[in-house]
Amino acid sequence: WSLSGAEQFALRYADGPQLYITEQVSDARAARQLLERIQSHGIDARLEALKELAKLSADPTFAAEFINMEGIGTLARLVESGTHFGEMLAFTLTAFLELMDHGIVSWDLISLSFIKQIAGYVNQPMVDVSILQRSLAILESMVLNSHSLYHRVAQEITVGQLIGHLQVSNQEIQTYAIALINALFLKAPEDRRQVRNRPIKAEMAHQLYVLQVLTFNLLEERMMTKMDPNDQVQRDIIFELRRIAFDGENDPTGTEKRKAMYTKDYKMLGFTNHVNPAMDFTQTPPGMLALDNMLYLAKVHQDTYIRIVLENSSREDKHECPFGRCAIELTRMLCEILQVGELPNEGCNDYHPMFFTHDRAWEEFFCVCIQLLNKTWKEMRATAEDFNKVMQVVREQITRALAMKPSSLDQLKNKLRGLNYSEILRLRQSERMSQDDFQSPPIIELRERIQPEILELIKQQRLNRLCEGSCFRKLGNRRRQEKFWFCRLSLNHKVLHYGDLDDETHLNHFYDIKSVVTGKDCPHMKEKSALKQNKEVLELAFSVLYDPDETLNFVAPNKYEYCIWTDGLCALLGREMGSDLTRSDLDTLISMEMKLRLLDLENITIPEAPPPVPKEPSSYNFTYNYS
Numbered sequence: 001w002s003l004s005g006a007e008q009f010a011l012r013y014a015d016g017p018q019l020y021i022t023e024q025v026s027d028a029r030a031a032r033q034l035l036e037r038i039q040s041h042g043i044d045a046r047l048e049a050l051k052e053l054a055k056l057s058a059d060p061t062f063a064a065e066f067i068n069m070e071g072i073g074t075l076a077r078l079v080e081s082g083t084h085f086g087e088m089l090a091f092t093l094t095a096f097l098e099l100m101d102h103g104i105v106s107w108d109l110i111s112l113s114f115i116k117q118i119a120g121y122v123n124q125p126m127v128d129v130s131i132l133q134r135s136l137a138i139l140e141s142m143v144l145n146s147h148s149l150y151h152r153v154a155q156e157i158t159v160g161q162l163i164g165h166l167q168v169s170n171q172e173i174q175t176y177a178i179a180l181i182n183a184l185f186l187k188a189p190e191d192r193r194q195v196r197n198r199p200i201k202a203e204m205a206h207q208l209y210v211l212q213v214l215t216f217n218l219l220e221e222r223m224m225t226k227m228d229p230n231d232q233v234q235r236d237i238i239f240e241l242r243r244i245a246f247d248g249e250n251d252p253t254g255t256e257k258r259k260a261m262y263t264k265d266y267k268m269l270g271f272t273n274h275v276n277p278a279m280d281f282t283q284t285p286p287g288m289l290a291l292d293n294m295l296y297l298a299k300v301h302q303d304t305y306i307r308i309v310l311e312n313s314s315r316e317d318k319h320e321c322p323f324g325r326c327a328i329e330l331t332r333m334l335c336e337i338l339q340v341g342e343l344p345n346e347g348c349n350d351y352h353p354m355f356f357t358h359d360r361a362w363e364e365f366f367c368v369c370i371q372l373l374n375k376t377w378k379e380m381r382a383t384a385e386d387f388n389k390v391m392q393v394v395r396e397q398i399t400r401a402l403a404m405k406p407s408s409l410d411q412l413k414n415k416l417r418g419l420n421y422s423e424i425l426r427l428r429q430s431e432r433m434s435q436d437d438f439q440s441p442p443i444i445e446l447r448e449r450i451q452p453e454i455l456e457l458i459k460q461q462r463l464n465r466l467c468e469g470s471c472f473r474k475l476g477n478r479r480r481q482e483k484f485w486f487c488r489l490s491l492n493h494k495v496l497h498y499g500d501l502d503d504e505t506h507l508n509h510f511y512d513i514k515s516v517v518t519g520k521d522c523p524h525m526k527e528k529s530a531l532k533q534n535k536e537v538l539e540l541a542f543s544v545l546y547d548p549d550e551t552l553n554f555v556a557p558n559k560y561e562y563c564i565w566t567d568g569l570c571a572l573l574g575r576e577m578g579s580d581l582t583r584s585d586l587d588t589l590i591s592m593e594m595k596l597r598l599l600d601l602e603n604i605t606i607p608e609a610p611p612p613v614p615k616e617p618s619s620y621n622f623t624y625n626y627s
Helices: 024-038 043-056 060-068 071-081 086-100 112-123 129-145 147-156 159-166 171-187 202-209 218-223 232-245 255-268 277-281 288-300 302-313 323-337 361-379 384-403 409-418 421-433 441-468 523-527 529-533 535-540 559-572 580-597
Strands: 470-473 484-489 496-500 508-510 515-518 541-547 550-555
Touching (some): 024 043, 024 060, 024 071, 060 071, 060 086, 071 086, 071 112, 086 129, 112 129, 129 147, 159 171, 218 288, 232 255, 232 277, 232 302, 288 302, 288 323, 288 361, 302 323, 302 361, 323 361, 323 384, 361 384, 361 409, 361 421, 384 409, 384 421, 441 484, 441 580, 470 550, 470 559, 515 559, 523 541, 523 550, 535 541, 535 559, 559 580
Antiparallel strands (some): 515 541, 541 550
């Protein structure tokens, strides 16, 4: 634009983050101006400058210029002074975090007074949400990026204080608090990672280990602990499971009899090793965590536990659901789904608020899932050979329910109730039909070829149904005993016969159908205002016009008969069958026919275009000469 002093101007995006586009000299000028404005005495001018700085700090070029002018030190001093509050402090912390994230300045240069000030915002009982969120994020970055800062932050912030932020309703605060807890555990020395050495109260530890995002927690420790078959304390836990399930039976006095009875009971409990079930818990994962879950179910939900065990022990052998084996495999599955024992992943956005709603949320989650497994086993009428199939279905049920983000365990139960085995099959079929293969040109072309055949099949079914005939209630009959009349189509599809149901000797008939009308367009709906106001009757009404002044009026007994007759009459007139029943039948039959025709092409990629026709051979001398 031939402006004088072009270096004094810059281009900037009007939308989005509003970053600068043009060369470095413009960024330097903008950085200098903002640095001057944030140190001005006017509160409004300083607030606007900090707001703009929070936006521009994400720009790498601008950030480099601002940092070169000792901008970060200026922001740190503003925070340390303790004179900024509310929006002004929130914008200051946002700009500071954005500038530090560029990695130009080392976190080790941060002063102790700055750390104390930021930690103070986290420890305050009542602090602005935006300030708390940014303070948690700054502390997390300190811990992750500097070993020396870990020790300083750990002195100012305890895990117990952070747990208080997990109990708020704000999901962002919960997430940032979890991230800081993860960082503290990751950078902690080896001796502090062990649960038994942590300076954390028992109830705090419980609230921590229900979070699948935590790595060094009780779940992981128990999951990776093998059971010692010779450890009497651990064997007593298995004996307690047997006692709770079969308490009514007295122990026989003889040692051999007692062993034989225990072996029988352990088989009924569903353990793989009937003689020494402790061997079932030697594989990690899930290790001792599975036994912990089983004991919690047996003690806290004793009726449910006894019902599951006795219900399966009384079934036929081939249909019994092995409780012990299922509980061990389910625990392993839940650890995989919730990524227990894996390092925190910055790119993972899985967040399950229901784990904050109960002190023993992990165990309660297991109890809900083991009941689901037992229910699904019955729905599938599974045998021991179907064990893996059942576990696959249960995994799908749980992952689909968790994807709906239930806010409580009760909501999870409701979600799982709607995801029974038949619903999973329906969803699988629906997803297969919506896959790319079913939208490819060859499949669409095949569907178009099949559709006329299927429509003709539906048409013949409708006409055959009209030939069988149906009963219809007479309108305007005020007597207690209702009267009915009968109508059917002749076998040659040319005549409609009708008459009173109790007078089979006299039948009326007509040959030439002019049109078919439905709903409020029917003459008998227009004549009778009471019927017109009855929505249910209105939806089932249709009329056949076979003479300028003659009509045959119907009110179908139900929606199915209404669809059958209106479709059949439209087919006789050569019109399209447009009922909901026809659309449903068409989708079902086309789907079945497509699957049958594509059965041999399973796991074979269908090309988008037909293969090229090969060139003709140079000669046809290879053909057989029949003469």
